[in-house]
Amino acid sequence: MNPQSLKVLTYNIHKGFSMGNRKFVLHQIKQLLQQTDADVLFLQEIQGEHRVRSRRHENWPEVSQFEFLADQVWPHHAYGKNAIYDAGHHGNAILSKHPFVHWENINVAFMQTASRSLLHGVVKLATGKRLHVVCVHLGLFEIERQRQLRELTGRIQAHVPDDEPLIIAGDFNDWNGRASRILADQLGLVEAFRSVSGKSARTFPAWMPILSVDRIYSRGLELENRQRLHERPWRGLSDHLPLMAEYTLK
Numbered sequence: 001m002n003p004q005s006l007k008v009l010t011y012n013i014h015k016g017f018s019m020g021n022r023k024f025v026l027h028q029i030k031q032l033l034q035q036t037d038a039d040v041l042f043l044q045e046i047q048g049e050h051r052v053r054s055r056r057h058e059n060w061p062e063v064s065q066f067e068f069l070a071d072q073v074w075p076h077h078a079y080g081k082n083a084i085y086d087a088g089h090h091g092n093a094i095l096s097k098h099p100f101v102h103w104e105n106i107n108v109a110f111m112q113t114a115s116r117s118l119l120h121g122v123v124k125l126a127t128g129k130r131l132h133v134v135c136v137h138l139g140l141f142e143i144e145r146q147r148q149l150r151e152l153t154g155r156i157q158a159h160v161p162d163d164e165p166l167i168i169a170g171d172f173n174d175w176n177g178r179a180s181r182i183l184a185d186q187l188g189l190v191e192a193f194r195s196v197s198g199k200s201a202r203t204f205p206a207w208m209p210i211l212s213v214d215r216i217y218s219r220g221l222e223l224e225n226r227q228r229l230h231e232r233p234w235r236g237l238s239d240h241l242p243l244m245a246e247y248t249l250k
Helices: 026-036 051-056 065-070 142-159 178-187
Strands: 005-012 040-050 076-085 088-096 100-107 117-124 130-137 166-171 214-219 221-228 243-249
Touching: 005 026, 005 130, 005 166, 005 214, 026 065, 040 051, 040 065, 040 076, 040 130, 040 166, 065 076, 065 088, 076 100, 076 117, 088 100, 088 117, 088 130, 117 142, 130 142, 142 166, 142 178, 178 214, 214 221, 214 243
Parallel strands: 005 040, 130 166
Antiparallel strands: 005 243, 040 088, 076 088, 100 117, 117 130, 166 214, 221 243
C-alpha cells in the first residue's frame, strides 16, 4: 500500500438487498467490495440489527452488517445508529484500513425511522497525517437537506482545520446539484466527477441510473482517478451504484 495514495469508495447498500428487496445480496456485495481494495469505505443504509429478517434469511450474518463487510480487510470501523424501530436499527458506517483517532455520529434526521446523519471520523494515515472522513446520508426533501447542509458546513468549519485533508462522501439525495455549490462556496470542496467532466455521476436507480445523488467531495487531496462501478454484477445488487476515487496526499 502506497502511503501517499488513498482509494475511497461510497455505496448505499440498501440494507444488503437488491432493488425491491427481492434478493438478499450482502454476501455478493462483500466479495465485490473486497476486490476494490479501497482504503476507506463510506457506507449508507447499513443494517445494524433486524430480528425479523435475521430469522427469515438462512445466510444472514451472525454479526452486524458493517462487521461482516469489514472482516479481515478493514479492521477499523465506525457505525452510526440512526433509524431505530421495533425490529432493529440501521444507519451509516465508515470502514477503514487506517486506525481511527476518534469519531462521532451526528443524527440530523427529522424522523426517528429515517437514516440521516453525519458520521465524522478522523483516521491516522501511514504517513502520520490525520484525514477527516464524513459519511453522509441526507433527506429526500429540499427543506430538510438545506438544514442538514447547514449543519454539515457548520460542523466542518468548527472541527476540521484548513490544513488537514477532508473527504465527505455518501448519499446526498441532491439531484438538483445545490449541495455541490454550497460545499464549494463555503468549504472549498471539490466533487470527484464534477471536477473532471463538469457533472456528477448518475447512480440511481442502479439498473438504469438517471439521478446523481451519490457524491465524493474532497479538500487538501489531489484527485488521480474516479470511477462509477456500473458493470454487472453491480447493477443487480443495491438500488444505488457505488463510486470510487483515488487520491494522493498533497
